[in-house]
Amino acid sequence: MDDLYRDYILEHYRHPHNFGVLDSPTASYEGSNPLCGDRITMMLGISDGVVQEVAFTGRGCAISQASASLLTDEIKGKTVEEIEKLTPEDVLELIGVEISPARLKCALLSLDTLTHALTDEDEGPQAEAAPAQGTAEE
């Protein structure tokens, strides 16, 4: 069987952690991969530079949703400064299975969405959400 679909990945997909909405997020962003239809809305409750609360909603492939579940676990209680240092490699390490080039966009949508949410927070709350840029296919 494909190594990608290890039990813990499927478990995060079926029962994602931090899935839901925050009543009054200080930052939020809806990211998507229009080419495959993956969609994630990331909501953060930040005070004193620390992520006190985090939640996400979304739909899409197992990789994109499991990645969001793992990433939201990771950032809870961390400072914005720490989160801003997160790299794609860090996220791939969290996922812990080898991701083929074709699926990288799925795996990294959560980080991309998180980055946008933090940028919007810097620029003021409730900035207009816009879909993340996809890349061309076929």
Add this chain to the structure above:
Amino acid sequence: MTAAKAAPTAATRAAAAPAAATLDPYRVRADFPILSSTGNGRPLVYLDSAATSLKPQAVISAMDDYYREYGANIHRGIYQISERATEAYEAARAKVARFINAPSASEIVFVRNATEAINLVAGSWGRRNVGRSDSIVLTEMEHHSNLVPWQILVQEKDGDLEFVPFAEDGTLRLEVYEALLHLGPRLVAFTHCSNVLGTINPVRELTEMAHAAGATVLVDGAQAVPHLPVDVQAIGADFYVFSGHKMLGPTGSGALWARRDLLEAMPPFLTGGDMIREVHLRRAEWNDVPHKFEAGTPDIAAAIGFGAAADYLMDLGMEAVRAHELELVRHALEVLAREVPGIELYGPAAEQRGGVVSFNLPGIHPHDVAQILDSLGICVRAGHHCAMPLHESLDLAASARASFGAYNLPEEIDTLAAGLREVIRVFGG
């Protein structure tokens, strides 16, 4: 003439057998080297021919012979291998013309693919013939390649696009089409066969209706020519475009067929060498058609391979190819519906579709479906298949798609069904 060494192939054997009406896919498979390779230690189950087809040895050899024996430029050299290259290139044009029953080889313009052919028509014919407030009628089942060039044209010209929707069974709503024709569109452009639903559109009827309304007609045949007998004279359209690489030919090969009078009246699309008769410092005169539209050194090897592919398919017989694929589609619709719990299948009944079956498994993203099938050696496409508006109108983000060619076997569809059951098992269904 090209002296490509003729290896004995199923195609030539089939041609030798008198009036071979049926196709033996096992013999066809022997002509495709890639099918004797194995992915993940398993035999390759290739179900993505709608993206690009596999290539038979006859096509590979034709290109190889060109590079090994006479790889010179065409229409230039006064030496033997250049003359031989020119002859092979023009012979390929004649084969492609014969394949779609074009009245003349000079009505075939070689391009890279169907996409380039549509861009050529939009950029040349369209710029000259579509003006302010003019409308173009398309359908909601078009591939992006038969949509985006027209979007750009009407944006530039301040014209309009109108769309024929499709019904729940995946067939076009002809009553809407008829109503849209009352707008007096300049152009009607539609696919012969949908790359997602598989729907074979009634192209002859659609063309007659458009002509009666005074519109010019372009048919996107990319998904039709590999699977159905196509006769452009019987269809009666003005432009017919297709890709070589989907019909067993090499990537980088495609063709625009257009009526000669249209081609002659159209301005050049790309300009430079080979498309001119004479050039002065401040002006130039164009070459005759089709050369007027083939600026620069073309992909000579790809054109020669394209011709070999047309020959191969004509030897198999397109009626026989169609009959074989119809059996595959019937088998797929029946087996998938029966053996894969909850599967959603899109598109019309087998008789009305080409070799394409798109589907979804409930609650499982098509990317995950395709990835697990890949681990079992099964190649299917997942995504929107360059038809986002079609998926929007089905209210889907994406779908998975299995598509067939002359070399596919009913057993491979059984393997697909077993693979899909495995996907459901992995996801805990």
